[in-house]
Amino acid sequence: xxxxxxxxxxxxxxxxxxxxxxxxxxxxxxxxxxxxxxxxxxxxxxxxxxxxxxxxxxxxxxxxxxxxxxxxxxxxxxxxxxxxxxxxxxxxxxxxxxxxxxxxxxxxxxxxxxxxxxxxxxxxxxxxxxxxxxxxxxxxxxxx
Amino acid sequence: xxxxxxxxxxxxxxxxxxxxxxxxxxxxxxxxxxxxxxxxxxxxxxxxxxxxxxxxxxxxxxxxxxxxxxxxxxxxxxxxxxxxxxxxxxxxxxxxxxxxxxxxxxxxxxxxxxxxxxxxxxxxxxxxxxxxxxxxxxxxxxxx
Amino acid sequence: xxxxxxxxxxxxxxxxxxxxxxxxxxxxxxxxxxxxxxxxxxxxxxxxxxxxxxxxxxxxxxxxxxxxxxxxxxxxxxxxxxxxxxxxxxxxxxxxxxxxxxxxxxxxxxxxxxxxxxxxxxxxxxxxxxxxxxxxxxxxxxxx
Amino acid sequence: xxxxxxxxxxxxxxxxxxxxxxxxxxxxxxxxxxxxxxxxxxxxxxxxxxxxxxxxxxxxxxxxxxxxxxxxxxxxxxxxxxxxxxxxxxxxxxxxxxxxxxxxxxxxxxxxxxxxxxxxxxxxxxxxxxxxxxxxxxxxxxxx
Numbered sequence: 001x002x003x004x005x006x007x008x009x010x011x012x013x014x015x016x017x018x019x020x021x022x023x024x025x026x027x028x029x030x031x032x033x034x035x036x037x038x039x040x041x042x043x044x045x046x047x048x049x050x051x052x053x054x055x056x057x058x059x060x061x062x063x064x065x066x067x068x069x070x071x072x073x074x075x076x077x078x079x080x081x082x083x084x085x086x087x088x089x090x091x092x093x094x095x096x097x098x099x100x101x102x103x104x105x106x107x108x109x110x111x112x113x114x115x116x117x118x119x120x121x122x123x124x125x126x127x128x129x130x131x132x133x134x135x136x137x138x139x140x141x142x143x144x
Numbered sequence: 145x146x147x148x149x150x151x152x153x154x155x156x157x158x159x160x161x162x163x164x165x166x167x168x169x170x171x172x173x174x175x176x177x178x179x180x181x182x183x184x185x186x187x188x189x190x191x192x193x194x195x196x197x198x199x200x201x202x203x204x205x206x207x208x209x210x211x212x213x214x215x216x217x218x219x220x221x222x223x224x225x226x227x228x229x230x231x232x233x234x235x236x237x238x239x240x241x242x243x244x245x246x247x248x249x250x251x252x253x254x255x256x257x258x259x260x261x262x263x264x265x266x267x268x269x270x271x272x273x274x275x276x277x278x279x280x281x282x283x284x285x286x287x288x
Numbered sequence: 289x290x291x292x293x294x295x296x297x298x299x300x301x302x303x304x305x306x307x308x309x310x311x312x313x314x315x316x317x318x319x320x321x322x323x324x325x326x327x328x329x330x331x332x333x334x335x336x337x338x339x340x341x342x343x344x345x346x347x348x349x350x351x352x353x354x355x356x357x358x359x360x361x362x363x364x365x366x367x368x369x370x371x372x373x374x375x376x377x378x379x380x381x382x383x384x385x386x387x388x389x390x391x392x393x394x395x396x397x398x399x400x401x402x403x404x405x406x407x408x409x410x411x412x413x414x415x416x417x418x419x420x421x422x423x424x425x426x427x428x429x430x431x432x
Numbered sequence: 433x434x435x436x437x438x439x440x441x442x443x444x445x446x447x448x449x450x451x452x453x454x455x456x457x458x459x460x461x462x463x464x465x466x467x468x469x470x471x472x473x474x475x476x477x478x479x480x481x482x483x484x485x486x487x488x489x490x491x492x493x494x495x496x497x498x499x500x501x502x503x504x505x506x507x508x509x510x511x512x513x514x515x516x517x518x519x520x521x522x523x524x525x526x527x528x529x530x531x532x533x534x535x536x537x538x539x540x541x542x543x544x545x546x547x548x549x550x551x552x553x554x555x556x557x558x559x560x561x562x563x564x565x566x567x568x569x570x571x572x573x574x575x576x
C-alpha cells in the first residue's frame with residue numbers, strides 16, 4: 001500500500017468533444033434537439049451543447065445526469081431494492097445527495113478498463129431518446 | 145427543576161475513530177469499499193473515511209445517514225403510517241427537513257444508557273450491506 | 289492528441305489518513321484542537337477528524353478549504369489583483385463559485401510532480417495556526 | 433402598442449460554437465487553458481469547453497460571468513457609485529442576486545444592433561487574460 005496509486009486515465013477535452021459531437025449527430029438523425037453534457041471523473045463539466053430548439057429547463061438535468069453517472073460510477077436510473085424499482089430509495093438518494101444522484105435515465109458512464117473517467121448526460125426527450133443519444137456519444141469514445 | 149441538567153455523556157474523537165475502524169474492518173471482510181461517517185449528538189461530523197474504490201456519490205449519503213440517526217434519535221429507515229411504510233411520509237420528512245432526515249437504512253444511533261451520543265452512517269452498498277457495516281461499528285463502541 | 293491522457297496519480301485513503309494523522313500530531317503539539325479534512329483531486333472527502341474541543345462551526349470551513357485547494361489547484365487565500373489583495377475579487381470568487389473557492393488560508397494542495405491529487409483543509413484556529421497544522425499534514429505526504 | 437414585439441434576433445448553437453472556438457484559439461495562443469461558456473439572452477448555457485489543464489474551480493465562474501453579462505445586459509465588472517468602484521455595491525449585488533451578478537471581469541455581452549442576444553464568460557486566468565480571451569470570442573461573432 002502507498003499514499004498514491006498510479007497510472008489512472010483522464011478524459012481530455014478532445015475526448016469529451018468527440019463524445020459530444022457523436023451524440024449531436026444522433027440527435028439530429030432523430031430530429032430531437034437535445035442538451036448534451038460531458039463531465040470528467042470528478043463530475044466536472046468538460047463540454048456542453050444545447051441544440052437549437054432544446055428547452056432550457058433541461059440544461060441542468062443533462063449536466064446532472066452526466067455528473068451523477070460519473071461520481072456514482074454507474075449509469076443513471078432508478079435504484080432497486082432487490083429486483084424491484086424502489087421509489088423510496090431512488091428519491092431518498094436524490095434528496096439525500098442534494099441532487100448529486102438522479103433516478104432519471106439518460107446519464108451514462110465513460111470508462112476505460114473498468115475505471116470511470118467521466119460521464120455523458122442528455123436531456124430534452126423521453127428517457128429512451130435521451131439514452132439513445134447518450135449511447136451514440138459513448139460509442140464514439142476511443143479508449144486507446 | 146433547574147436551568148441545566150447534568151452528567152451527560154459525549155462521544156469523543158477516540159470513540160468515533162474506534163467505531164469507524166471497526167466498521168472499516170467489516171467492510172474489508174465483506175470486500176465492499178464504503179463511505180463511513182461518525183457524528184456526535186448534534187449530528188456534527190467527528191470522523192470520516194472513504195475507502196479506496198467507494199463511489200464519491202455516496203459521501204453525502206453516508207454523512208446524511210449518520211446525521212439523521214443522531215438528530216432523529218433513531219436508526220434511519222422508512223417512516224411508517226401505522227404498520228405500513230409510507231412513501232409520502234418518508235420523502236415528505238426528507239424534503240421538509242432539507243435532507244436532515246432520510247428514509248434510507250444504514251444510519252445507526254450510538255447511545256449510552258438510552259441517551260443518544262451520536263451516529264454512524266455507511267453508504268456505497270445495498271442497504272443491508274451498509275447496515276451490516278454500521279452494526280460492526282456500533283458493536284465496537286465501549287460505553288464504559 | 290487522444291480521448292484520454294494516461295498515468296495520472298490518485299491519492300489513496302492510506303495517504304489521506306497519513307496526512308490527517310500528521311496534522312493531528314501537530315495540532316496536539318500546539319494544544320489547538322482542530323477540524324481536519326483531506327480530499328481527493330475532485331475535492332471529494334477522503335478522511336476527516338474533529339478533535340475534542342474543536343468547534344463544530346469549523347467543520348464546513350475545513351472541508352471547504354480542502355475542497356477549494358484541490359479544485360483550484362492552489363493553496364487557499366485571498367485573490368490578488370497584481371500584487372495587491374483584492375477584497376472584491378476574493379469575495380466575488382467565493383460568491384460566484386457558490387463557496388467552492390475561499391479567500392481564507394489553511395487549505396493546501398497535495399501534489400505529485402506538479403499534478404494536484406488532493407488537498408488538506410484545517411480550521412478552528414487562526415489562519416496562521418490552521419496553515420501550520422495543514423503544512424505538517426502535507427509534510428507527511430509520501431509521493432513515491 | 434401590442435401584446436408582442438417582433439423580429440428579435442436569437443443566438444444559435446452555431447453562433448455560440450463559433451464564439452467558443454475563437455476564444456479557444458486565443459487561449460491556446462496565450463498558452464492559458466481556460467473555462468469558456470457561451471449563453472443566450474436568458475443566460476442559459478449554449479456551449480461550454482474546459483481546456484485541458486484549466487482548473488475545475490473556474491467552471492462555475494466562467495458560466496457565472498457569461499450568465500451575468502447576458503442578463504445584466506452589460507459586460508461584467510465592479511459596480512460603481514459615481515466614478516468610484518464600490519465594494520459594498522458590487523458584492524451586495526452579487527449576494528442579493530444569489531450570484532446572478534458578478535463584479536469580476538471576463539464576461540462580455542453578445543449584441544446585435546444594441547439588442548443583447550447572449551454572453552461569453554471566461555475564467556482561469558487573471559481578469560485581463562480572461563477578458564482578452566472573451567474578446568476574441570466576441571470578435572468572431574457574425575451578426576449578419
